[in-house]
Amino acid sequence: MSARIRNNVRVVGAADGPVVMLAHGFGCDQTLWRSVTDLLAPNFSIVLFDHVGSGASDPSAWDADKYAPLDAYVDDIVDIVRELDLRDVTFVGHSVASMMGVLAVQAAPELFSKLFLLTPSPRYIDDGDYRGGFSREDIDELLESLDSNYLGWSASMAPIVVNAPDRPDLENLWTASYCRTDPECARVFARTTFLSDNRADLAGVALPTMIVDCARDSLAPPQVGRYVHEHITGSTLRTLDASGHCPHVTQPEQTAEAIATFVRSS
Numbered sequence: 001m002s003a004r005i006r007n008n009v010r011v012v013g014a015a016d017g018p019v020v021m022l023a024h025g026f027g028c029d030q031t032l033w034r035s036v037t038d039l040l041a042p043n044f045s046i047v048l049f050d051h052v053g054s055g056a057s058d059p060s061a062w063d064a065d066k067y068a069p070l071d072a073y074v075d076d077i078v079d080i081v082r083e084l085d086l087r088d089v090t091f092v093g094h095s096v097a098s099m100m101g102v103l104a105v106q107a108a109p110e111l112f113s114k115l116f117l118l119t120p121s122p123r124y125i126d127d128g129d130y131r132g133g134f135s136r137e138d139i140d141e142l143l144e145s146l147d148s149n150y151l152g153w154s155a156s157m158a159p160i161v162v163n164a165p166d167r168p169d170l171e172n173l174w175t176a177s178y179c180r181t182d183p184e185c186a187r188v189f190a191r192t193t194f195l196s197d198n199r200a201d202l203a204g205v206a207l208p209t210m211i212v213d214c215a216r217d218s219l220a221p222p223q224v225g226r227y228v229h230e231h232i233t234g235s236t237l238r239t240l241d242a243s244g245h246c247p248h249v250t251q252p253e254q255t256a257e258a259i260a261t262f263v264r265s266s
Contacts, residue, residue: 001061003079007049008056011084013041018263019086021047023077025095026193027154027161027178027186028246029055035252040260047089049080051097053185055177064188070096070196074103081111088113090263094248095119095220096193098228099201106204115209116262118255119245120228121220122198130199133221139194146190154178160218163244170249202231209235210262212255216243236262 003009010030020040022033030048037046050057051073066072077100081089089112093101098120105112124132125139134142146153158171158178178186209232213225222239229237240247240254248255 001058003076003083006052006058006061007076007080008058009080009084010048011045012037012048013044013046015045017044019045019047019089020259020263021049021077021081021089021091023049023091023093023097023100024051024054025093025097026189027157027174027181028094029177029180031055032173032177032246032249036248036256036259039252039256043260044263047080047084047086049076051189052076053189054181056180059182062182062185064184067185068188068192070100070103070192070198073097073100073192074107077101077104078108078111081108087111090114090116090259092116092118092259093120095121095245096196099196099198102198102201102205105207106201109206112207114262115205115207116259117209117211117228118248119213119217119220119225120211121224122202122228122231123196124194124219125197127197130227131221131223133219133224134194142194143187143190147187150183150186151179161245162250163216163218164250167250173249174246199227199231202228203233205232205235208262208265210258211235211237212240212247212258213237214240214242214244214247217245219245 029050052061091101098117162171164170242251
C-alpha cells in the first residue's frame, strides 16, 4: 500500500515553496491544521497526513501490535517523505508527534532540515526530579476513563485540551476530530502517547530545532518545554501567551508566524 493512500496524504500550497510537514497528535487528524495551513499555503508547500488509525487513514493498514510503539508512526513519516521524493523538510509535530519527529530526523537525517516541536512532551509521567505533569495514577485513571466511556472521555477532555471557554466551536472541532478515530485505535494510541518515555532520544537531535509551548497548558506545562529545550543542543524555546494544548487551533496566527519565521531563518 502506498503511503499516500495509507496515511491520506495531501500536498497543498506553493509548489515551489519550502516544504513543511504538519503532523497531528493523539485525538486529532490533519483537519485541525486547517487554519495554520491556510496562513502558510501562499508561501510554503504543506504536507498533511493522518496517522494510521486516525482521521481518514486507510483502516486496513491498522495493526494494534505494530502501532503500539512510536516506531511504526516514525516509519510512516519517513515513508511519506521518501515516496513524495522530498528533501530539506521542516517537520512540525504537535504533542506526541513531536517525539515522532525527534525519532524521524534521527532515522533519516538526510530528509529533514529543521524540527519544530509544538507543545511537546517526552514523558507525561513524573519521574524523580522530572516533572511531566502527571502521576502514574493520574494516567491510569485517564486511560481507564477512555476505555470505559470513549465519547464521554472526549467531551470531558475537550475543555482541558483546547482550553478556550469562549470558543465552544473550537472544542467541538477537537471533539469531532477525536470522534473520527476508531475507539480501538484510540485506546492503543492513547497508551502509546501517555506511557512513552523519549527523554533519552532528545540528545540525538542534531538539526536546528524550535520548541513552542503555551503558558497555560495542563498536558505539557512550561517546565516540560524547558526540559526539552535544555536537552536538545542549540534549540530555541518560545512560549506563547496562550492557554491549552492546541495553539494551532486556538492561536493559528501566532503558530503560523512562529513556523514561518523558523523555516525562513538561516
